[in-house]
Amino acid sequence: MNAPLIQTRFRVSGMDCASCAAKIDAAASRIPGIEDVTISVTAGTMSVRHTPESDLAALRKRVATMGYDVVPIEGRSHAAPQGHDTPAQDTCCGDHHHGHDHGAHSTPHDHGPAGGEHTHEGGASGLHGHDHGPTNGPWWKSGKARLTLLSGAALVAAFAVGKLMPSIEGPAYIVAMLVGLIPIARRAVMAAFNGLPFTIEMLMTIAAIGAVIIGASEEAAAVVFLFLVGELLEGVAAGRARASIQSLTALVPKTALLERDGGTREVQADNLAVGDVILVRPGDRIPADGIIISGESPIDEAPVTGESTPVRKGVDATVFAGTVNGDAALRVRVTAAAQDNTIARVVKLVEEAQESKAPTERFIDRFSRYYTPGVVVVAALVALIPPLLFGGGWDEWIYKGLAILLIGCPCALVISTPAAIAAGLSTGARRGLLMKGGAVLEGIGKITAACFDKTGTLTEGQPKVTDVIGFGRPEREVLRFAAALETGSSHPLAKAILDAADAGDIGVPPADEAKALGGKGVTAAVEGLLVFLGSPRAADERVALSPEATARITALNDEGKTVSVLIVDGQVAGAIAMRDEPRPDALKGLRALADAGIRTVMLTGDNRRTAEAIGRQLGIEVRAELLPEDKQRIVGELRSQGLVVAKVGDGINDAPALAAADVGIAMGGGTDVALETADAAVLHGRVTDVAAMVDLSKRTMGNIRQNITIALGLKAVFLVTTVIGITGLWPAILADTGATVLVTINALRLLGYRPS
Numbered sequence: 001m002n003a004p005l006i007q008t009r010f011r012v013s014g015m016d017c018a019s020c021a022a023k024i025d026a027a028a029s030r031i032p033g034i035e036d037v038t039i040s041v042t043a044g045t046m047s048v049r050h051t052p053e054s055d056l057a058a059l060r061k062r063v064a065t066m067g068y069d070v071v072p073i074e075g076r077s078h079a080a081p082q083g084h085d086t087p088a089q090d091t092c093c094g095d096h097h098h099g100h101d102h103g104a105h106s107t108p109h110d111h112g113p114a115g116g117e118h119t120h121e122g123g124a125s126g127l128h129g130h131d132h133g134p135t136n137g138p139w140w141k142s143g144k145a146r147l148t149l150l151s152g153a154a155l156v157a158a159f160a161v162g163k164l165m166p167s168i169e170g171p172a173y174i175v176a177m178l179v180g181l182i183p184i185a186r187r188a189v190m191a192a193f194n195g196l197p198f199t200i201e202m203l204m205t206i207a208a209i210g211a212v213i214i215g216a217s218e219e220a221a222a223v224v225f226l227f228l229v230g231e232l233l234e235g236v237a238a239g240r241a242r243a244s245i246q247s248l249t250a251l252v253p254k255t256a257l258l259e260r261d262g263g264t265r266e267v268q269a270d271n272l273a274v275g276d277v278i279l280v281r282p283g284d285r286i287p288a289d290g291i292i293i294s295g296e297s298p299i300d301e302a303p304v305t306g307e308s309t310p311v312r313k314g315v316d317a318t319v320f321a322g323t324v325n326g327d328a329a330l331r332v333r334v335t336a337a338a339q340d341n342t343i344a345r346v347v348k349l350v351e352e353a354q355e356s357k358a359p360t361e362r363f364i365d366r367f368s369r370y371y372t373p374g375v376v377v378v379a380a381l382v383a384l385i386p387p388l389l390f391g392g393g394w395d396e397w398i399y400k401g402l403a404i405l406l407i408g409c410p411c412a413l414v415i416s417t418p419a420a421i422a423a424g425l426s427t428g429a430r431r432g433l434l435m436k437g438g439a440v441l442e443g444i445g446k447i448t449a450a451c452f453d454k455t456g457t458l459t460e461g462q463p464k465v466t467d468v469i470g471f472g473r474p475e476r477e478v479l480r481f482a483a484a485l486e487t488g489s490s491h492p493l494a495k496a497i498l499d500a501a502d503a504g505d506i507g508v509p510p511a512d513e514a515k516a517l518g519g520k521g522v523t524a525a526v527e528g529l530l531v532f533l534g535s536p537r538a539a540d541e542r543v544a545l546s547p548e549a550t551a552r553i554t555a556l557n558d559e560g561k562t563v564s565v566l567i568v569d570g571q572v573a574g575a576i577a578m579r580d581e582p583r584p585d586a587l588k589g590l591r592a593l594a595d596a597g598i599r600t601v602m603l604t605g606d607n608r609r610t611a612e613a614i615g616r617q618l619g620i621e622v623r624a625e626l627l628p629e630d631k632q633r634i635v636g637e638l639r640s641q642g643l644v645v646a647k648v649g650d651g652i653n654d655a656p657a658l659a660a661a662d663v664g665i666a667m668g669g670g671t672d673v674a675l676e677t678a679d680a681a682v683l684h685g686r687v688t689d690v691a692a693m694v695d696l697s698k699r700t701m702g703n704i705r706q707n708i709t710i711a712l713g714l715k716a717v718f719l720v721t722t723v724i725g726i727t728g729l730w731p732a733i734l735a736d737t738g739a740t741v742l743v744t745i746n747a748l749r750l751l752g753y754r755p756s
Contacts, residue, residue: 005035005036005049005050005051006049006050006051006052006054007047007048007049007050008047008048008050008056008072009045009046009047009072009073010045010046010047010048010060010070010071010072010073011044011045011070011071011072011073012024012039012044012045012046012063012068012069012070013044013068013069013070013071014067014068014069014143014144015039015044015068020068021039022196023066023191023194023196023199024037024039024046024063024066024068025037025039026191026194026195026196027062027063027065027066027190027194028046028048028059028062028063030062030194030195031050031054031055031058031059031062032054032055033050033051033053033054033055034048034049034050034054034059035049035050035051036048036049037049045073046063046070056072060072062194065190066187066190066191066194067183067187067190144228144231144232145232147180147183147228148180148225148228148229148231148232150179150180151176151179151180151224151225151228152225152229154175154176154179154180154221155173155176155221155222155225157172157176158172158173158175158176158218158221162218169218170215170217173217173218173220173221174212174217174220174221176221176225177208177212177217177220177221177224180221180224180225180227180228181204181205181208181224184201184204184205184224184227185201185205187199187201188201188202188204188205198372198373198376200227200409200736203376203405203406203408203409204223204224204227204406206402206405207220207223207402207403207405207406207729207732208220208223208224210398210401210402211223211399211402211729213398214394214395214398214399215395216399216729219728219729219730220729222729222730223406223729223730223732223733226730226733226734226737227733227736227737229737230733230734230736230737230738230740230741231737233737233741249343249344249347251285251321251322251343252269252285252287252288252321252322252338252341252343252344253269253284253285253287254268254269254270255267255268255269255287256268256269256272256278256287256288257278257279257280257281258272258276258277258278259276259277259278259279259331264279269287269288269338270338271338272287272288272334272337272338273334273337274334274335274336274337275333275334276288276333276334277293277331277332277333277334278290278331278332278334279329279330279331279332280325280329280330280331280332281325281329282297282325282326282327282328282329283324283325283326284324284325285322285323285324285325286299286319286320286321286322286323286324286325286330286332287321288321288332288334288335288336288337288338288341289318289319289320289321289334289335289336289340289341289342290318290319290332290333290334290335290336291316291317291318291319291332291333291335292313292314292315292316292317292319292330292331292332293315293331293332293333294315294330294331295314295315295328295329295330295331296312296313296314296315296328296330297312297313297325297326297327297328297329297330298310298311298312298313298326298327299311299312299313299319299323299324299325299326300323300324300326301320301323301684310326312326318335319332320341320342320343321336321338321341321342321343321344322341322342322343342683346429346434346683347429367413371408371410371413372408372409372410375404375405375407375408375409375410376405376408378404378408379401379402379404379405379408380401381401382397382400382401382404382723383397383398383400383401383402384397384401396725399728399729400722400723400725400728402729402732403718403722403727403728403729403731403732404719404722404723404732405732406729406732406733406735406736407715407718407719407722407732407735407736408715408719409736410711412707412710412711412714412715412736412739412740412742412743413708413711413712415740415743415744416704416707416708416710416711416743416747417438417704417707417708418438419707419743419744419747419748420700420703420704420707420746420747420750421438421441421442421700421704422747423700423703423747423748423749423750423751424441424696424697424699424700424703424750424753425437425438425441426751427696427750427751427752427753428441428693428696431689431692431753431755432682432683432684432689433680433682433683433689433692433693433696434680434681434682434683435679435680435693436679436680437679440663440679440680441696441697441700442697442700442701443644443662443663443679443697444646444663444680444693444694444696444697445694445697445698445700445701446644446662446697447598447644447645447646447662447663447694448597448598448599448643448644448645449598449599449600449601449638449643449644449645449646450593450598450599450600450601450645450646450647450648450690451600451601451602451603451631451634451635451638451645451646451647451648451657451661452600452601452602452603452620452648452649452687453602453603453604453648453649453650454580454602454603454604454606454611454614455580455604455606456650456685457648457649457650457667457685457687458582458583458586458590458602458614458618458620458687459580459581459582459583459586459614460580460581460582460583461580462492462495462496462580463492463493463496463562463578463579463580464496464499464500464578464579464580464581465479465496465497465499465500465576465577465578466561466577466578466579466581467556467561467575467576467577468500468574468575468576468577469552469574469575469576469577470573470574471546471548471549471572471573471574471575472568472571472572472573472574473568473573473574475574476504476506477573477574478566478573478574478575478576479497479500479501479504479506479576480501480506480507480508480509481526481531481533481566481568481573482497482501482533482564482566482576483497483498483500483501483506483508484508484509484510484511484524484526484531485511485514485522485523485524485526485531485533486498486522486533487508487510487511489522493562493564493578496578497564497576497578509526509527510526511524511525511526511531512524512525512526513525517534517538519538520534520535520538521533521534521535521538521539521564522534529568529569530568530569530570531566531567531568531569532566532567533564533565533566533567533576534564534565535563535564535565536550536553536563536565536575538565539565539567539572542567542570543567543570543571543572545565545572546572549565549572549575552575553565553575556575556577557609558609558613559577559579559613560579560609560610560611560612560613560614561577561578561579561610561613562577562578562579563575563576563577563578564576564578579610579613582614582617582618583685583686583687585686585687585688586618586687587617587618587619588687588688589686589687589688589689589690589691590618590619590620590687591619592688592691593690593691593694594619596691596694596695598694599621599643600620600621601620601621601622601623601634601638602614602615602618602620602621602622602623602624603623603626603630603631603634603635603647603657604622604623604624604625604626605624605625605626605627605628606624606625607624607625608622608624608625610624611624611625612624628655628656628657629656631647631656631657632656632657632659632660634657635647635657635660635661636660639660639661639662644662644663645661645662645663646661646662646663646664646665646690647660647661647663647664647665647678648665648667648682648690649664649665649666649667650666650667658678663679663680664678664679664680665678665679665680665681665682665690665693666678666680666681666682667681667682667685667687667689667690680693688755689755691755692755695755696750696753696755699750699753700750703746703747703749703750706746707743707746707747710739710742710743710746711739711743714735714738714739714742715735715739717735718731718732718735
């Protein structure tokens with residue numbers, strides 16, 4: 001029996017894009033005993049599954065030769081399951097692998113050749129070259145910036161020397177070129193040794209040396225410098241994208257006020273344990289996920305959920321780390337350690353999601369794998385055929401071939417999709433719209449039908465008093481007597497009555513000799529009067545209801561409301577109607593989906609009368625009295641009709657239907673469910689956010705199309721102008737690095753997304 005695999009995580013500095021990840025993967029996967037490599041560009045981490053005898057020092061050394069700094073992350077290694085059929089349960093992106101397809105994961109070893117995912121087999125995904133040094137901190141302190149500035153200074157010095165001593169101008173530019181080219185060439189050689197011969201470093205090295213050979217040393221030095229500038233700009237842009245989601249972690253305060261032994265003391269928030277009780281003062285950020293055990297205050301949840309209006313919370317309410325306490329002190333019992341709080345898990349989820357490739361991204365990877373060698377062949381033909389067959393000048397056509405070599409680098413094309421996907425996932429997460437991967441983000445924009453659960457999804461999930469009717473007594477008195485009978489009860493209908501009395505500032509008198517009558521209602525003595533509250537049928541057994549009262553109750557029942565009748569001292573006093581009401585934004589959200597051409601259907605296990613009443617109010621097609629398997633069957637029927645179906649539910653009762661849908665969206669089932677169930681999640685439970693997800697998906701795919709057009713369009717223009725002799729090496733490198741920067745900046749526009 002084989003020994004169990006061990007999983008070890010590393011922090012990798014200098015990684016800016018998916019191309020970096022492919023090169024690191026290619027280097028790491030060649031170490032004996034390394035079975036699987038998972039890389040998170042966003043987190044800057046690498047996770048490897050390996051045998052106990054694997055040489056991790058050799059792994060670090062080999063990756064370092066590619067220009068990246070590798071440091072182990074302590075305390076995170078553990079046994080991992082063998083085989084590729086079982087996804088690693090503690091990758092560098094966290095533990096949230098539930099409910100989504102790992103077939104699209106970017107780790108090359110997770111896929112067979114047919115899938116076209118082996119990006120280290122000479123594919124273009126490994127084309128970007130990056131310099132040493134961390135990408136954290138100010139950009140001008142990075143090794144990449146130092147090399148760029150040094151190369152620029154050498155170019156300026158060569159220019160000055162050439163003006164002062166024209167006889168050594170050529171050698172001066174060669175020296176300036178070598179300042180930047182030597183590190184590039186070294187990485188090119190190491191990449192080739194690791195199975196990536198077609199890298200931008202290799203193309204740059206060939207182009208620069210070729211330019212020197214044909215006497216264009218000044219252009220060679222300038223091209224190397226411009227390449228480094230482009231790479232630096234890309235690194236800055238990538239750092240901004242990384243910071244957009246990582247900045248969430250800064251929302252959690254570093255310290256907390258821990259209650260212990262009758263007093264409070266300040267401790268590090270990272271050291272809080274589940275069960276600890278903390279004090280949160282007015283205006284403070286809450287340092288941990290927890291449950292309020294005393295106090296009531298408005299909570300600003302915008303940092304976590306995007307909800308702009310503070311939510312008033314009291315005892316037993318859940319609070320999230322990073323949210324802001326309002327105007328009163330709260331005592332909170334911690335429910336999650338620092339590494340497991342909502343913000344930490346959102347960050348992990350997004351980091352993991354960015355490693356799950358969208359279908360468009362996988363197509364671009366496959367296209368690039370054949371495109372790059374094709375460009376090399378075309379460049380060689382341009383350089384050789386005119387001089388050999390048509391008497392062209394060797395210098396002229398070699399020069400054009402070298403320019404085409406640089407124009408053809410698919411760096412901008414390769415990064416066009418992951419840059420937009422990463423920005424889309426990040427901006428969604430900052431607004432409480434969590435999507436587990438590029439495939440999900442792309443798929444949501446294609447849905448043509450959305451099936452919603454009712455309770456807790458389209459509705460609030462708890463009944464509220466909708467009508468108070470006085471048949472023989474004033475409405476306030478009806479509510480006062482009813483609240484007296486329900487005091488102390490935890491039944492949802494009792495809570496609705498008590499909440500209504502509290503909202504109306506109604507004083508509730510004490511009740512004596514209270515008795516619950518199974519299946520009928522409750523009775524007690526209130527202010528010396530015998531009071532009964534129960535179902536209309538049970539009330540009719542005690543006192544005959546008038547035709548007027550019966551008609552009114554029937555009308556309320558037809559609206560899907562539950563009615564309780566109050567009898568005071570042998571007389572019908574009134575009735576209270578309750579219903580689980582739609583969320584305030586449900587109608588708006590469903591209309592937004594309808595406007596987008598998406599069919600909406602309610603799937604509920606509730607009784608047909610109640611469901612249809614809510615359905616009429618919201619204008620949604622209704623399927624009621626369903627079992628979980630019925631919901632799954634209906635989702636399958638809709639898909640068989642050619643519809644792309646999203647199922648929106650709480651992630652628990654609707655698990656079969658969520659799994660059967662093209663996209664499962666968890667909403668309204670609590671933080672754990674929202675983060676770990678289905679393909680996507682809406683953190684703050686707004687129906688309008690489902691429409692916002694669709695909108696964000698469509699905008700992201702539009703951004704990707706723009707990026708691909710920019711990348712290929714610029715190359716096509718410069719390819720033609722180079723062949724006919726209008727442009728040369730300088731514009732060629734700008735066509736590559738310039739296009740890469742342009743598509744990255746265009747993708748970053750998604751970080752400013754605002755739902756329409």
